[in-house]
Amino acid sequence: MDPPSLQRPPSRGPRTPGLRRIQPGLSKSCGGAFRSPRPSPKPGQADRTSEDSLQLDIQKLKEKKDMLDKEISQLLSEGYSVDELEDHISQLHEYNDIKDAAQMLLGRLAVIRGVTTKELYPEFGLDMND
Numbered sequence: 001m002d003p004p005s006l007q008r009p010p011s012r013g014p015r016t017p018g019l020r021r022i023q024p025g026l027s028k029s030c031g032g033a034f035r036s037p038r039p040s041p042k043p044g045q046a047d048r049t050s051e052d053s054l055q056l057d058i059q060k061l062k063e064k065k066d067m068l069d070k071e072i073s074q075l076l077s078e079g080y081s082v083d084e085l086e087d088h089i090s091q092l093h094e095y096n097d098i099k100d101a102a103q104m105l106l107g108r109l110a111v112i113r114g115v116t117t118k119e120l121y122p123e124f125g126l127d128m129n130d
Contacts, residue, residue, distance in 0.1 A: 103117070106124075110117045121128055 106117045106120050110120055113120075118128065120126075
């Protein structure tokens with residue numbers, strides 16, 4: 001057997017220039033430029049609409065920021081700390097990584113046994129809602 005560097009990819013066969021495969025029933029207009037189904041705004045209206053839209057987005061973001069600041073203040077007043085939150089998030093990531101690995105192992109075992117993973121849960125004392 002030739003080393004991988006000397007092997008050639010399989011040939012696709014001869015190409016016929018100028019011919020493309022087209023699915024039956026599709027018209028030639030499918031290959032044209034994209035046209036949005038939304039009507040284009042009138043010249044003066046586009047600037048006003050986008051400006052109004054931006055102002056509305058800015059207002060919503062400010063409201064969301066204020067709401068999040070209030071939540072942070074409330075959590076801090078209840079005794080929660082940023083370090084505790086970061087530790088909790090780190091533990092959740094570790095838990096999810098372990099759970100993903102366990103799911104992969106259960107999946108492989110289920111394939112070997114010819115059953116579903118759901119059928120393996122009781123054997124290992126696992127809860128379907130976990």
